[in-house]
Amino acid sequence: MTNVKVQSVAKSFGATPVLTDITTEFGEGSFTSLLGPSGSGKTTLLRIVAGFIRPDQGVVMIGKNDVTHIPVWGRNIGMMFQSYALFPHMTIAQNVAFGLERRGIRGDAARKEVERALEMVRLPGFGNRLPKQLSGGQQQRVALARAIVIKPSVLLLDEPLSALDRRLRQEMQVELLRIQRESGLTTIFVTHDQEEALTLSDNVAILDKGRIVQIGAPATVYEQPRTRFAAEFLGDSNFLAGTVEAGAVRLDNGAVVQTTSTLPVTGSKVTLAVRPEKMSTAPDTGTNRISARITTVIYAGAVLSYMLETVDGLALKLFAQNRDGQLLRQGETVTLSWSPEHTVALAD
């Protein structure tokens, strides 16, 4: 097991900065997801760790070794790319053996490793087939076998499950987590799917415009987003703007809201974030209150989403479990309540 450290890494393509001063550590055997909008630099960061791209500045450490100037083949990294294409004219076994061959492992030794890797991704006996004789999910598992067969010290996965339908994707998530736990591989995983990131990871890193804006355990990042961007990108949020006054926040509409977050000095402008599922129309939900009219009801199966608006035009969202069906009607004015613990003061 090996950790990965990235120190002050920066990269520009031409005049465009793509990564700016990235410093972070991926712990031994940990599973970290990189989340961020398209173009935020996720793939670039992964390719710098892998050695396909040389950073303009900064250092990449794998274990105790500075690998910044070591090429890809000297880093012992298993990688699955955003487009994971298998070689179509090679059998599954030949596809998986590809990385072994390049490392000089052939014959019986290679066959044994290939069979073990195929067992690990639950495809034993599939070695003689061609990729086109496999389903999409099975092909993706072959690509995973190809990445792990070389016994890498680090596994880098760039949206490996993006091509799969929901059901298959969930199955593969379970498999992936099992393989990662069994092998103890330090894994960095890029995904667009926030639920996937929250479910699989020890840590979630949120990237915005080439910077890591927040990194931490899923529950910490979700419950305590630092910035408006993090609160908006991971999950949904209500934003309440106001001014700090006597240890609380007076909203622009006059209501006073309590928070357990540390607040800046009296008179400062501050934005509070509250997750839509933390609010409720049950009056005992918390000491904070706001009245709003329901403008739209969205039925989403397990959850009902309500869009609301206050008299002064503030848009709010409320998520309610669909236990007793739709309890609130469009046009109705309700009082939402929530607790100070679920009221997070954002840094910016």
Ligand SMILES: Nc1ncnc2c1ncn2[C@@H]1O[C@H](COP(=O)(O)OP(=O)(O)OP(=O)(O)O)[C@@H](O)[C@H]1O
């Ligand atoms: N080889 C390159 N030459 C020039 N610009 C590049 C190159 N590779 C990436 N970029 C640019 O760098 C930025 C970050 O790209 P990157 O592929 O890291 O984004 P990403 O976060 O992986 O996005 P996505 O979610 O769409 O895969 C983008 O604006 C992209 O256009």
Ligand SMILES: [Mg+2]
């Ligand atoms: Mg990408």
